[in-house]
Amino acid sequence: MEFSSLGELALHLAAISAAHQHHMHEGLEKCAKRIEETAKAEIGTYQSAVGPFPAWDQLADSTEQQKAQKGYPADSPLLASGDMRDSIEHVVRGHEAVIGAKDKKMVYHEFGTNKIPPRPVFGPALFRNKEFILRTIGRAAVSGLVGGQNIVPGLGYDGD
Numbered sequence: 380m381e382f383s384s385l386g387e388l389a390l391h392l393a394a395i396s397a398a399h400q401h402h403m404h405e406g407l408e409k410c411a412k413r414i415e416e417t418a419k420a421e422i423g424t425y426q427s428a429v430g431p432f433p434a435w436d437q438l439a440d441s442t443e444q445q446k447a448q449k450g451y452p453a454d455s456p457l458l459a460s461g462d463m464r465d466s467i468e469h470v471v472r473g474h475e476a477v478i479g480a481k482d483k484k485m486v487y488h489e490f491g492t493n494k495i496p497p498r499p500v501f502g503p504a505l506f507r508n509k510e511f512i513l514r515t516i517g518r519a520a521v522s523g524l525v526g527g528q529n530i531v532p533g534l535g536y537d538g539d
Contacts, residue, residue: 410512414469417508422458425437457500
């Protein structure tokens with residue numbers, strides 16, 4: 380590509396920078412949404428160990444009895460009314476994503492307490508989506524760097 384002036388080059392570089400910011404933000408939004416969806420899907424089903432995160436322990440009989448008395452589903456860890464699951468959301472600002480739960484009880488389940496074994500949700504959701512995140516952010520970075528042009532299929536950044 381040739382430029383007839385420094386001003387034309389500067390405009391081109393500014394356009395690339397804007398495209399890069401836009402594509403990276405879109406890629407991060409896709410990743411945050413995927414992690415949120417995965418975290419929500421983990422609620423109510425016993426999770427196996429993944430990466431450094433332990434498998435979920437079975438619910439105590441006393442917990443199952445309390446849930447049954449309240450009409451909540453049996454054998455569904457972290458799921459009672461669904462409010463905690465439904466409080467999981469994500470926010471993306473610039474190049475930062477936050478995925479979490481508004482329900483403060485979630486932290487007790489994520490890390491455990493002296494009475495509750497850990498049943499991590501967010502770490503495993505991130506870990507389970509590692510390849511998707513790498514592909515999506517990689518594709519966004521490459522697409523942004525080439526000024527928002529479509530990238531060549533088959534380079535490893537073209538599929539979800």
